[in-house]
Amino acid sequence: MIDDLSPAMLEQWYPALLSSELHDKPVPAKLFGQQIVLFRTSNGVHAFKDLCIHRGVPLSLGKVENDELVCAYHGWRYNGCGNCVRIPSLPADRAIPDKAKASAYACFEQHGLVWICLGTPKADVPSFFANMDEELKIVLMGPYELAAAGPRIVENFLDVSHLMFVHEGLLGDSQFPEIQDYRVNEYNGVLRTDEIVVFQPDADGRGTSMNSHYTYEVYGPFTAALIKRNPDNGEMFHLFLMVLPMTEQKSRAYMLKARNYDKDAPDDAFIAFQDTLIEQDRVMVENQKPELLPLDLQAELHLKCDRMSIAYRQRLKQWGVTFGTA
Known part of the structure; x- marks a missing residue:
């Protein structure tokens, strides 16, 4: 669906939800039919495609722990940039696959709203x-x-x-x-x-x-x-x-x-x-x-x-x- 959107749509900021709706748990949202997950860490707010790369479970079913988004299915952990930093089932001496990443979107918080942009923002703020x-x-x-x-x-x-x-x-x-x-x-x-x-x-x-x-x-x-x-x-x-x-x-x-x-x-x-x-x-x-x-x-x-x-x-x-x- 996102691939069909024009640059003018992808470069805009959209209000995803109220700041007051985002606490210590991830929250799902939807934009242009795309499922999004938003979560808060000590570094601010973050937005990912609501999908774990491993087995397709929504990341919004998981939890936020130690500033990482944890998938509810197999415990994969993602940092605020979308990189998978821990796979519990993977032996400690094995490297995490490069493909193990969540799709991250630009996100910020202002005027009581959490804003997201699915593409490259035209400007830092609306x-x-x-x-x-x-x-x-x-x-x-x-x-x-x-x-x-x-x-x-x-x-x-x-x-x-x-x-x-x-x-x-x-x-x-x-x-x-x-x-x-x-x-x-x-x-x-x-x-x-x-x-x-x-x-x-x-x-x-x-x-x-x-x-x-x-x-x-x-x-x-x-x-x-x-x-x-x-x-x-x-x-x-x-x-x-x-x-x-x-x-x-x-x-x-x-x-x-x-x-x-x-x-x-x-x-x-x-x-x-x-x-x-x-x-x-x-x-x-x-x-x-x-x-x-x-x-x-x-x-x-x-x-x-x-x-x-x-x-x-x-x-x-x-x-x-x-x-x-x-």
């Missing part, structure tokens, strides 16, 4: 980290398990005209459904819309109605963001969406919200608000047909208000993204 200003209050939201293709979830996030109907009374009002014309431009490889003004009865869960100024961004095949700005008082937040495409029709989504206001306020209300929005979106993305996102623009009808969706589909095609698309 590119949008540059927007995580230290002066902003950063809140982690999710994970959200969705029975939907990753590109469908990203496109829903980028779709401004659904706010007035799916999120009516919160992010939009069906009495004010018109979307101004806007353009999509590219800045340093990032797709970015002009600002779009949307009337919102409850912009972020605090019960405040206002004309929000939206800007949407696409950083990669499964990473997008929106910037919501209130020009009247200078309040602003970035909301980053990161999707882990587990299979073509099952995904795990995470969000990071970075706001410049109410930084001492409890985060629970903001998280609960986003949880509500995700459940409203779930009904749509889990029932869309076809399940995989069509990249042929003739397959569905598009309007000017769909320009970001169009640009996203075109970019997916350029990136060679075939996972979760049709």
Whole structure:
């Protein structure tokens, strides 16, 4: 499966699981249909293909001992680089075969998430980290398990005209459904819309109605963001969406919200608000047909208000993204 993925997919960082989910035992995860095992040692976090080279048992069934991942079947021990350093059944005077290695993947931990990359990372961290200003209050939201293709979830996030109907009374009002014309431009490889003004009865869960100024961004095949700005008082937040495409029709989504206001306020209300929005979106993305996102623009009808969706589909095609698309 991995051999079929384009470089644009393999060079990206994906959030595999919450840091709080990884303790002293190995934990399995799935990305692009590939089984992954993650584990923690005194040297940090590690990610391997979840397969012992000996007899094909998942390494996630094993344990972590003395900073080594131990296979549950025959006790083979792997260090953090994936090298087998001990085979109990092998006489002490015999060398460990060179082939006795686990496939290791790039892995690191930040912002409450464990990140993995299946290929050669394009950068040391996801590119949008540059927007995580230290002066902003950063809140982690999710994970959200969705029975939907990753590109469908990203496109829903980028779709401004659904706010007035799916999120009516919160992010939009069906009495004010018109979307101004806007353009999509590219800045340093990032797709970015002009600002779009949307009337919102409850912009972020605090019960405040206002004309929000939206800007949407696409950083990669499964990473997008929106910037919501209130020009009247200078309040602003970035909301980053990161999707882990587990299979073509099952995904795990995470969000990071970075706001410049109410930084001492409890985060629970903001998280609960986003949880509500995700459940409203779930009904749509889990029932869309076809399940995989069509990249042929003739397959569905598009309007000017769909320009970001169009640009996203075109970019997916350029990136060679075939996972979760049709």
